[in-house]
Amino acid sequence: MSGGANLPEGGKARRVYLLLRDALQNGAYVAGASLPGEQRLAETYSVSRATVRRALDALAADGMVDKRTGSGSTVRAPANAASTVSADFSTLIPQLTLMGQSTTARLLSFAYGPAPEGVASAMGLPGGERVQTAVRVRLFDGKPLSYLTTYVPESIARNYTEADLATTPLYRLLERSGVKVDTAHQSVTATLASPDVAEALDVSAGSPLLSLRRVVRDKDGRGVEYLWALYLADVFRLEMNLSRVAQGSERHWAPVIGGRANGETTIQ
Amino acid sequence: MSGGANLPEGGKARRVYLLLRDALQNGAYVAGASLPGEQRLAETYSVSRATVRRALDALAADGMVDKRTGSGSTVRAPANAASTVSADFSTLIPQLTLMGQSTTARLLSFAYGPAPEGVASAMGLPGGERVQTAVRVRLFDGKPLSYLTTYVPESIARNYTEADLATTPLYRLLERSGVKVDTAHQSVTATLASPDVAEALDVSAGSPLLSLRRVVRDKDGRGVEYLWALYLADVFRLEMNLSRVAQGSERHWAPVIGGRANGETTIQ
DNA sequence: CAACGTTGTATTGTCATTAATACAAATAAA
DNA sequence: TTTATTTGTATTAATGACAATACAACGTTG
Numbered sequence: 001m002s003g004g005a006n007l008p009e010g011g012k013a014r015r016v017y018l019l020l021r022d023a024l025q026n027g028a029y030v031a032g033a034s035l036p037g038e039q040r041l042a043e044t045y046s047v048s049r050a051t052v053r054r055a056l057d058a059l060a061a062d063g064m065v066d067k068r069t070g071s072g073s074t075v076r077a078p079a080n081a082a083s084t085v086s087a088d089f090s091t092l093i094p095q096l097t098l099m100g101q102s103t104t105a106r107l108l109s110f111a112y113g114p115a116p117e118g119v120a121s122a123m124g125l126p127g128g129e130r131v132q133t134a135v136r137v138r139l140f141d142g143k144p145l146s147y148l149t150t151y152v153p154e155s156i157a158r159n160y161t162e163a164d165l166a167t168t169p170l171y172r173l174l175e176r177s178g179v180k181v182d183t184a185h186q187s188v189t190a191t192l193a194s195p196d197v198a199e200a201l202d203v204s205a206g207s208p209l210l211s212l213r214r215v216v217r218d219k220d221g222r223g224v225e226y227l228w229a230l231y232l233a234d235v236f237r238l239e240m241n242l243s244r245v246a247q248g249s250e251r252h253w254a255p256v257i258g259g260r261a262n263g264e265t266t267i268q
Numbered sequence: 269m270s271g272g273a274n275l276p277e278g279g280k281a282r283r284v285y286l287l288l289r290d291a292l293q294n295g296a297y298v299a300g301a302s303l304p305g306e307q308r309l310a311e312t313y314s315v316s317r318a319t320v321r322r323a324l325d326a327l328a329a330d331g332m333v334d335k336r337t338g339s340g341s342t343v344r345a346p347a348n349a350a351s352t353v354s355a356d357f358s359t360l361i362p363q364l365t366l367m368g369q370s371t372t373a374r375l376l377s378f379a380y381g382p383a384p385e386g387v388a389s390a391m392g393l394p395g396g397e398r399v400q401t402a403v404r405v406r407l408f409d410g411k412p413l414s415y416l417t418t419y420v421p422e423s424i425a426r427n428y429t430e431a432d433l434a435t436t437p438l439y440r441l442l443e444r445s446g447v448k449v450d451t452a453h454q455s456v457t458a459t460l461a462s463p464d465v466a467e468a469l470d471v472s473a474g475s476p477l478l479s480l481r482r483v484v485r486d487k488d489g490r491g492v493e494y495l496w497a498l499y500l501a502d503v504f505r506l507e508m509n510l511s512r513v514a515q516g517s518e519r520h521w522a523p524v525i526g527g528r529a530n531g532e533t534t535i536q
Numbered sequence: 537c538a539a540c541g542t543t544g545t546a547t548t549g550t551c552a553t554t555a556a557t558a559c560a561a562a563t564a565a566a
Numbered sequence: 567t568t569t570a571t572t573t574g575t576a577t578t579a580a581t582g583a584c585a586a587t588a589c590a591a592c593g594t595t596g
Contacts, residue, residue, distance in 0.1 A: 008552085009314060010280050010283060010313075010314060010315065011552075011553090012278050012552085012553075013553095015278060015283070015474065018460065018474075019460055019462060019463075019473065019474060022459055022460045022462075023462050026459055026479065027384075027386045028462065030384050030385055030386070031385060031386075032385070037571080037572060037573085038572080038573070039572090044463050044464070045278075045463055045473075046277055046278060046463070047278060047553085047554085048553065048554050048555070050553075050554080051552095051553070051554085053573090053574090067573075067574095068562080068563080068572090068573080069561070069562055069563080069572075069573040069574060070561070070562030070563035070564080070571085070572055070573060070574095071562075071563050071564075071571095071572065071573080072563090072571090072572060072573075073573090086455070116295075116298050117295075117298055117299060117300075118295045118298075118299075181512050182511065182512055183509065183510065183511050183512070184509070184510040184511075184512075184521065185507070185508070185509050185510070186507070186508045186509075186510065187354070187505050187506070187507050187508075188456060188478070188505065188506040188507075188508075189478055189501045189504070189505045189506070190458035190459070190476040190477055190478040190479075190499075190501035191290055191294055191458070191476050191501060192286065192287055192290045192474075192476050194287060194290075194291055194296065195287075195312050195313055195314070196312070205287065205313075206283065206286075206287060206460075206474060208458040208459050208460050208476055208477075209458055209476075210456070210457055210458040210478075211294065211458075211501075231458075233457050233458035233459060233479075236457070237455050237456065237457045238455070238456040238457070239453070239454070239455050239456075240453070240454045240455075240456075241451065241452070241453050241454075242451065242452040242453070242454065243450070243451050243452075244449050244450055244451070244452075253452065255523045256451075276582090276583080279582095279583065279584095280583075280584075281583085281584095305541075305542060305543090306542075306543070307541095307542085315584080315585090316583095316584055316585045316586075317585090317586090318583090318584070318585075318586095319583085319584065319585090321543090321544090335543075336542090336543080336592090336593080337542075337543040337544060337591070337592055337593080338541085338542055338543060338544095338591075338592035338593030338594075339541090339542065339543080339592085339593055339594075340541085340542060340543075340593095341542095341543090
């Protein structure tokens with residue numbers, strides 16, 4: 001685990017530690033300013049001052065806050081902002097290619113079997129259709145970035161091997177298999193890390209994750225890939241630029257595809 | 269609190285309850301199938317069987333699982349899926365207008381003061397510029413949906429009143445104030461609910477939230493609004509349709525603006 | 537029927553956490 | 567300087583969640 005490893009896994013101190021760390025990373029507490037006193041924190045988090053104390057000690061050990069006796073705890077400059085990955089949705093997949101050069105993928109599991117209920121219906125597969133299920137962890141800069149579960153119809157998946165999956169991005173393999181990728185639908189929400197995912201990503205269970213589900217279809221509307229991606233929230237961001245355009249009488253927000261205002265789209 | 273209210277707020281049982289509920293809602297456990305045994309669950313979550321037991325009882329009370337002595341616990345059909353709000357990014361703001369009719373906004377705080385560091389730099393405001401800070405909770409169908417914090421430069425914000433904010437969408441007020449909204453930048457990630465946000469949204473602290481930050485600029489590139497929105501992950505989803513298009517030699521994913529394949533973009 | 541796995545129930549000891557202190561040391565504000 | 571607030575440290579007792587265990591009741595499977 002990255003930080004606060006000495007705190008017991010399921011304990012209250014760790015819970016407070018995680019909440020405080022999350023708040024700090026989100027800029028809820030302004031940098032340089034001082035945190036509320038230990039007594040105040042104990043009240044807001046409904047724990048004793050001793051518990052808050054252990055959480056703050058862990059944060060101080062991580063270099064996220066400075067503790068000064070007599071004064072209080074102050075927020076340190078976020079030195080961790082350096083290693084953040086962000087993605088523009090419109091270039092999401094090509095970007096992962098680009099990233100493929102600086103990232104590693106670890107294949108956790110690989111099997112063929114009947115498609116789960118939700119996956120089959122989302123892809124528009126007949127019931128009981130067999131799919132290849134692969135679970136991978138993508139590492140960026142040596143540290144875990146995402147937990148990926150992909151489902152591909154067996155007929156397509158038989159065109160590449162297990163070894164291919166560990167090295168080549170999936171969409172490349174699909175194209176190589178003659179699949180004419182056409183449309184995709186994405187759904188983004190937030191989740192908590194379950195124990196198994198947490199272990200694979202080397203974080204605490206209950207850490208916030210960005211959950212992205214994507215169904216990719218070919219020209220005939222057949223589902224060729226179902227992706228369930230879980231991104232570490234403190235490492236990954238989904239960025240998008242919008243521009244207001246007139247469309248008939250209504251005005252809409254149209255996404256800006258190409259020219260990015262700030263060029264830090266790929267890797268900061 | 270919606271469910272599992274009898275479980276102690278910071279205790280392990282509630283933590284397991286939240287993780288299990290989150291897993292169930294994400295379809296990690298297939299509907300109709302049976303959950304792992306209490307002993308197995310106790311091992312994976314690193315707690316005693318008694319703790320798992322209390323979590324399962326709470327889930328059963330919520331109607332999410334069925335417990336049958338001798339057999340095991342089975343996943344119930346997700347009857348809650350009915351009340352889900354999703355948004356297509358390209359129509360995000362107009363849609364909130366539409367929603368404005370069926371949703372209520374509760375104004376939690378309203379004040380003028382110097383802009384926080386991160387907000388000022390993101391908006392491109394001179395240091396120490398005064399902004400109006402408003403915190404609102406948006407209710408959908410009587411239940412909390414999002415926790416919104418908005419920052420607007422004082423010169424613009426003086427054009428509307430506190431009462432306006434409680435009734436009219438902010439972007440409307442801006443347009444009424446003569447602001448020519450032009451571009452926006454959004455950044456999406458995941459977070460945990462802090463105690464104060466959790467209380468306002470009527471969920472447990474540590475619940476997963478979708479965090480959206482948006483900077484809106486006018487034609488001259490001046491920041492006119494900074495929005496920090498926290499959406500309840502189990503109620504809100506960000507949906508997007510993409511289409512593969514050739515762009516020079518590279519192929520990109522272009523967002524589909526208008527015609528939606530499945531019309532359930534607004535409110536399901 | 538018999539064996540096995542599962543939930544229901546009860547018991548008991550342990551340990552983390554809380555609660556209620558108290559006081560020293562450092563800092564900040566009056 | 568004086569006062570108030572903060573962290574650092576220590577102590578003690580009570581509470582309650584938790585772990586570990588055992589066994590009964592029930593269901594499933596063979």
